[in-house]
Amino acid sequence: MSTAVVDRRLFLAALSAVAVPALAAGKLKPGANAALIVVDVQNCFVTGGTLPVAKGEEVVPVINKLSAAFENIVVTQDWHTAGHASFASSYPGKKPFESTKLSYGNQVLWPDHCVQGSDDAALHKDLKLPTAQVIIRKGFHKNVDSYSAFEEADRKTSTGLAGYLKARGIKTVYVTGLATDFCVAWTAMDARKLGFEVYVVEDACRAIDLNGSLAAAWKAMGEKGVKRIQSGDIETA
């Protein structure tokens, strides 16, 4: 065997000695073609808001920390008109958390929440994402809800987010925020449908869990190839 071959083997062995522990740790390192999507971390969805998600505020420090690992950050805001079609108060005799049929299908009816320009619709004050590049507002058509950051509930109207991400060469998205079983899940599943690699960071999300919706959402996301991870799986250094 020539010394060149032996040298090459020693070189490869030395490389793997370095590479293997890093791989074993299994940390994900989001690159220039990855984006963090921060869904609806607004006053309405935390304690004291109009549609509070239990412990919703606990996602804030987790997301702030994660943000250091991302070159690209997208923030969303639920941004409804007054008298929105997703509000129970728009239908005489209906109560929040009941459902109704709208032109595009079943609609859960919510308390009035995230009305455009209100303090309730503002981003949580402790969310610190100075490097975020775009804010997508959704649910601003009075007769159509939009859980997904990509496509409204009529399944026809685009928010433009897919075009924005694709134009910028983004291939992978990491979804965080509120609520796991509604806006996070719909955003993650639409991202899969649009061809992105998708991670949902479970401990950077909190759920509403209405009639088993959380388990159903994880099942549906899994079937669509969404990967469920924890914030500790991402290298934040």
Ligand code: VGL
């Ligand atoms: C959401 C219900 C109604 C969410 C928004 O952000 O998950 N849920 N509007």
Ligand code: ZN
């Ligand atoms: Zn809403």
